[in-house]
Amino acid sequence: MDTIIYQSNEVPAAAAQIRAGQLVAFPTETVYGLGADATNDRAVSHVYEAKGRPSDNPLIVHVADVETVEKFATPLSDSVKALMKHFWPGPLTIILPLKPGALSKTVTGGLTTAAFRMPDNQKTLELIRTAGVPLVGPSANTSGKPSPTLAQHVYHDLKGKIAGILDDGPTRFGVESTVIDMSVAMPTILRPGAVTVEALEAVIGPVKADHHHVSKDETPKAPGMKYKHYAPRAQVEIVDDPADFAAGVNQASAQADTVGLMATDEVLSQLSLPANVEAFSLGTDIASASHLLFAGLRHFDLESNVSLILAQGFEPRGLGAAYMNRLDKSAGGMHFNSEQ
Structure with missing residues (x-):
């Protein structure tokens, strides 16, 4: 067709x-x-x-x-x-x-x-x-x-x-x-x-x-309540504290694989990125981050060969609740550990 x-x-x-x-x-x-x-x-x-x-x-x-x-x-x-x-x-x-x-x-x-x-x-x-x-x-x-x-x-x-x-x-x-x-x-x-x-x-x-994950024997009343959603090929990890991106970049520099970063312009401007780290801007605030979240995940899925995506977390209030709901599902609940 x-x-x-x-x-x-x-x-x-x-x-x-x-x-x-x-x-x-x-x-x-x-x-x-x-x-x-x-x-x-x-x-x-x-x-x-x-x-x-x-x-x-x-x-x-x-x-x-x-x-x-x-x-x-x-x-x-x-x-x-x-x-x-x-x-x-x-x-x-x-x-x-x-x-x-x-x-x-x-x-x-x-x-x-x-x-x-x-x-x-x-x-x-x-x-x-x-x-x-x-x-x-x-x-x-x-x-x-x-x-x-x-x-x-x-x-x-x-x-x-x-x-x-x-x-x-x-x-x-x-x-x-x-x-x-x-x-x-x-x-x-x-x-x-x-x-x-x-x-x-x-x-x-x-x-x-009520954002609970629906059990296998229960029919969801709305999309996104039961099955895996929003996941690119690479593992996504949520960076809860923007200050931890520096540790993420440091960890990435010690490996051969390419790592993707998704963060606001303010966060990205404070980082010095090695050759194997690729950045995607989420703009200036939660409004632009929500608008660009799926575009960023798609970018790394379609245009880059990354093994890991580190994505900035926001407070789950207002529009941040929607952003974090999608990001958490994309990451499968995985959060970045700066002490690894």
Whole structure:
């Protein structure tokens, strides 16, 4: 299968592929998603095949209006409507109880709930409207690999497996949406993202967080709760204290393998790097670091032959919670030991 890269003025052609039951990757403000007609069970099953994604990992349904959600979900509460009013379109995914039989179990992972989102990307909203159907949209990458923030990332992972990619340049946020479960008594954040706890509580009152790793016999209600995610080929280790990067560079200089560093400009400016250490800038702060995290992991995966990536940690507050959630999964919980 040839994978066509559609430019931003070729939305009708990409939408025609969706209507024909094909897979087309699309841009959002977070990462690129892998789109298929959410009402076409065969097309949705091809999403799992293309990604190598476990079939009990539910998919997020992307919509262009609230009315589409109301076709599938039970009547929306005032709190849900308030979230949609304040944060849609935007990086917030809302889990809702479904009307019986409203969506295929292929979409929901067999659950009686589904996750809905209205992405803040005009080309993708146009794609959904032109196709005339909601789109499932997991990250458009091989399952377990860093999420794609460029069309080229998608092409690397999925060329020959999908019909097309709608290219609208780099994504803005770089980490996936916040996921909040509104099907339970206490609204619960299952995945942190750009919409923070503080922002949510300002609209609907108290929420709690549940980022536990789902057991092998449990079906996750949101992506990223059960299976390995965001991992490049090289081992990633989190550097909790920026001052420890000097020790990391010293350890790297004593070995033959190439080591990658991911840190802010301030940290990198204080280091003298030997020939076998390659740096990737995370910019100036947590906002730029979140935007560049997956791009950095992809850089070392695709363009460098590194055996280890040392990545800067941040305080897990606000946007830092989303950044550290992804980085911890990428590292498999491994932290750099400066005393090795």
